[in-house]
Amino acid sequence: MIGGTLRVGLLGCGNVGAAVVRLLAEHADDIARRAGCRVEVARVAVRDPRRARDVPLPSSAFTDDPTAVVEDPDVDIVCELIGGLEPAGSLILAAFDRGKPVVTANKELLATRGRELFDASDAKGLDLYFEAAVGGGIPLIRPLKESLTGERLRRVMGIVNGTTNFILTRMADEGRPFEEVLAEAQALGYAEADPSADVDGHDAAAKCAILASIAFNARVTASDVYREGIAGVTPEDIAFARRLGYAVKLLAVAELVDGDRIAARVHPAMIPATHPLAAVRDAFNAVFVEGPHVGELMFYGRGAGGDATATAVVGDLVSVARNLQAGTRGVGCTCFHERGVRPMSELDGQYYILMRVEDRPGVLAEIASVFGRCRVSIKSVWQEGIGEDARLVFITHRAREGAFQEAVAGIRGLAPVREVRSILRVEAEE
C-alpha cells in the first residue's frame, strides 16, 4: 500500500474490466469508506495497449505484458479478467507466489483447475475471490459461502446461462426453431460467432461445478457434470410443454444424494410453469437453493453484461482490500469433504418423450409393454394427429435413467415407431 491506496493490477480490459475501472473511479469515496483505504487500478494488461478505451486511466497504465503487471511491486491485488485456462492460471499462481491476493471472474479455470488454485491460495494464506464467475452481478458465492454456513444444502438448481435462456424464451414466445433464433441472437450480439460454449452447455456446466463445490463443500469439476445442450429442443417440444403446464429451460442441477455423493447435470428440462424459475425470461439468470432449514431461496438477476458483472468484481476487490489491511483473509476454500460423483445412469428422474408412430391398432400397447418391461411407469400419454403423422407423447413417473434409456432403445427398435423425436427431462416434485 502506498499513501493509503491499495493498487489493483488488472489483467484484461474488455467490457467487465473497463466497467471495473469506471466503477472504482466513479464511487471512489464510498468505496474508500467501506474498504478503509482507496482502491485504484494502477496497471492494466491488454492485448493492444494502444487501442483507445473509455476508461479514466492514463495510457501509461497499459501494457501488453500481464506478467509485468503481476510482478509490479506497486500492484497489491491482481484482478484476472482474461478468461480461459492459460495464461490466466499461471498468472494467478504467479500472483500468489508474490504474496498478492486475486479476484477473478474465470469460471472455466475455477471449474477445471479449482483445486490447484485454492490449494495455492490456502498455502499462502491469500484471498481468491470469484463472485463474478457465476451469475454475473447476482450475489451468489458470498451468500452460499458465508450466509448459509449454518445450513446443509440439499439442492442447487439454476438458469445460469443467459444466451440459452434468451434463445429458449424467444423460441417459446414466437414458436420459431432453434437455428433461426440463434442466428438472430448472433446478429444482435447476444450469442457468440462460435456459440458452442453457450448452446452446448459448457458455460453452464462450469458454473454448475462451481456452485456444487460451494454448496456441498467438495471439489466438483466441469468434467463431473453431465451435459446436454439445447440444440435438440424444438418449438414442438416447447408447445407440448406449455400445453402440459411446463416451461422448457436449460437447467444446471446439483444435488447431494445418498448422504454424501454429488450429482451434477446440465440439460434442457421441463419445469412446472408455477415454479419460480419458469418465470425467469430473456437473458436473466436465477439460482434456486434448497435446504432442510432454510427452505427455498432464489437469487435472481442479470447473469451477464459488463456493468452488472463489474459490480461483483468491485465487491470482491473491496473485501480483499479490507482483509489485506486487517492482515487477514476471508473464508478460504470450503471444499472440506471428499465426495463421490453419482453417475447419470443412477439418476432417478421423470421424462418426456415425443415420437412419431404409425397410426394403427396395437401400437400403444407395444410401446407401453416396452416401458413396463424396463420398469418405467407412465404418468400420462397423449396422441395427436392421424395416419403417417401421428405423434405420441409420454410423461413418465420417476424412473432410473438407465432403465429409461433401455426403454428408449427398445422403443426405437419397434417397427411402428418411425422416429423418437425428442426426449426431455422433467424436473418436478411428484
Next chain:
Amino acid sequence: MIGGTLRVGLLGCGNVGAAVVRLLAEHADDIARRAGCRVEVARVAVRDPRRARDVPLPSSAFTDDPTAVVEDPDVDIVCELIGGLEPAGSLILAAFDRGKPVVTANKELLATRGRELFDASDAKGLDLYFEAAVGGGIPLIRPLKESLTGERLRRVMGIVNGTTNFILTRMADEGRPFEEVLAEAQALGYAEADPSADVDGHDAAAKCAILASIAFNARVTASDVYREGIAGVTPEDIAFARRLGYAVKLLAVAELVDGDRIAARVHPAMIPATHPLAAVRDAFNAVFVEGPHVGELMFYGRGAGGDATATAVVGDLVSVARNLQAGTRGVGCTCFHERGVRPMSELDGQYYILMRVEDRPGVLAEIASVFGRCRVSIKSVWQEGIGEDARLVFITHRAREGAFQEAVAGIRGLAPVREVRSILRVEAEE
C-alpha cells in the same frame, strides 16, 4: 476464547434461539472448519429457566438473568434474540461495554435506535451483525452491504412480511374478506393474537427502514417510513386488480430521489401480474433491488420461521467468530451520508380508486373535472353495475400524491358520489 472454542451467550430461546443452538451443535465440525474454531452456546437467558426445551444443552446453561449472560467472562459473543426495544437495547450496549460483539435479529430495535447502537459498535470497534432482522433466512444484508459495494442502488422494493402476504394470497385465491382470513391465520398460528404489528405494517416499516439505511448508506428510522396496513383491502379490490392485470401486495418501497433524498413507504399496492414480486405467494418474502449497473436483482425465500431465521443467525455468528480470531471486525456502519426524507405528499405515483356512484348522466364528467382541476390525469376508467350499485374504477397516470389526495377530497364532496370505497397505489413503470 477457551481451549479453541468461542462461546456464545444467547439472550432468548424461542423458535429462533432453540434452532440456533441445534444448528451449532448439529453442524459443529463444518462450522469449526469455516470459523477456524469451535462455536458453542455457553449460556442462555430465558424467562423461565426450568421449562423443558428441545436443545442439546444442560439445564445449568439456563438463567433468567440476561445481564449475567452478557457479563459472564466466559461469553465471547452475545446473541440477542429477545426482540423489542428494552431490555434488548441496554443489553446490547452492555455487551459492547464489555468488549463483546453482538449478533441480533431485532428489527424493531435497529429501526428505532440503530444509530445509537451502530455508533457504540463503531466506537468500540466491535461487530454488530443482523442478517436475521430482515427476510428471515434470505441473505440480504451481506449482499447489500458487501457484494453491492460497487453499485449505487436506486430502489429497493420488497414483500417483507410473511403474515400479510399469506393473508393477501388467501384473499386472492378464495375471494374471502380480510377479517375472515385473518381469523383463520390466527387459528393456524400464522398471525399473532394481536395482529397489528403485521397487518398495520409496523413490522414491514421497520424492515423497510433497515433496508433503506443499508441500500442508500444513510440512517432511516421506522418513523421515517410512511405506513398503511392491509385491513382496508377488499376481495373486490383484488378481483378488480386481477382483471386489470395486477396483483395486490403489501410492499415496502425505498427509493433514492432527487439525487440525495430518501423516500420510504409501506402500503398495499397493485403491481403488474408479470412482475417477479407478483409471483411471491403465501408466507414467502422477496426483495427486489435496482441499480444502474447491476440492473434488477431479486432475493426470494422464507421470510420467517425459526429454522430459516436461525441459519442467518448462525452465518453471522461464524463471521463474527472469524473476525474475533483475526483481531478485526467486518464492515461496520455504512450510513455515511446525511440524507433528507421526502414527505409522502411529494410522491409521484399512480393510483387506483374505486367508488360507488349514482348512475345518472353527467356523473363521470363531474368526477373527471375534479381530477382535471387537480391536474391528475386519468389512464383508464371502468364502470360496472347500474342504478344504486354502479361502481366506477379509475386508474390514474403518475400524479403528485398531494394533488391526488386533493382530488379525492373533492370527489368525496360530490353529491352523486355515494362512497369512495378503496384507494390503492399502483407500482408500475408507465
